[in-house]
Amino acid sequence: MEVPILKQGDFLIATIQAALADADLLHLRSALLQQVVRCRSRGVIVDVTSLDVMDSFASRTLREIAQMIRLRGAETVIVGIQPEVAFAMVQLGLKLEQVATALDLEEGLAHLKRKSESPA
């Protein structure tokens, strides 16, 4: 399944609409990286509002996406993790360390704007 990636100014927004198979996650990873390069984006939002579950592969892939995109000088924010999913994740020890998270799209964009205004 192809995850739509939209451009919003300096940022990219990828909205995951349903559970993704492992291959789809890897495809998303490379698609996002290519788009960041092509559009010279300063930030990426991955919206997981629609996900009911987050397994260890998805969690690891999201971390990898953030790391790769950081190497291009851009920031990644994961938004929309549902309360039940967050609870399950911490119980399984899937912590998304060193990956920024925000409540929703609005908060994610606010976070990216703040970050790009004060590069430290």
Add this chain to the structure above:
Amino acid sequence: MARTDIDIDASSRQLEEQYGGSAERTKPASVLLSELVSHLRDNRTQLREEWARRITEARLLTAMTKEEIFAEATSVYDNYVEALETGTFEALQAYARNLSERIIPRGVETHEVVGIVLLLRDVLARSLFAKYHADFTKLNRILDAYEPAANRIANTVAVGFVQERERIIREQQEAIRELSTPVLQVRERLLILPIIGVIDPQRARQLTEQLLRGIRMNRAKVVVIDITGVAAMDATVANHLVQTVEASRLLGATVIVTGLSPEIAQTIVNIGVDLGKMNTVGDLQGGIEQAERLLGYKVLPIADAS
């Protein structure tokens, strides 16, 4: 065979003749039961009154008036007889639950409900003794049909009552739990979770779920969890607290924990929690002040006119 004496043996013989000897022994219980049910219906008035009298004598259902007792006794009696007749217990179960729902708030206790059902059983049994005392064999047959059904009915009503009580207790416990962990919004984007009392793993879990829902609903960016009111915490619950902090972060919220007692501070250090992840401040006031700073608020006194 002509009947010369009115005695038990003759009556038995006559019955055997009527019903074909040993066939009497295998006379379907249903025939006996319908005879029993007719007897109970015919004597409905006096049996109900006898029962109500016995209830009062035994000082049961003191929370209810005589009229109420008689009204309920009537319903129970009719349901009882119907259950005997049909051999099905769904209607009786439904009635028992309904009755329990009504009388439990009035303070009626389990022993009273069990007591009155057993009294009804006694009253009906006595009336059977009275009716069939001349024919011991038939009395035994009737009792063979009556007893299992009567016992099952007593059981159904008592169990129905106890189940209703348990359901109410569970509801009350749930309500108490909800009350004792309110999630409060004190500023835009700032929630406070004041915890008081004992936290067991179940309560800790419930707390976490409530908090995460609250973060989402209020779009909170900072949460202050105050545990001043918690005396002690075991390692399991301390871990739950850490998980709560991590899960909140996944929803984009920062958690500040305040009010750790010396004992709890010790527990947390002992279980080896990475304290870099736990943002803690001494007391609630300090926690709120730090939260306000994080959110970009500054609280200033209103300048004095003089």
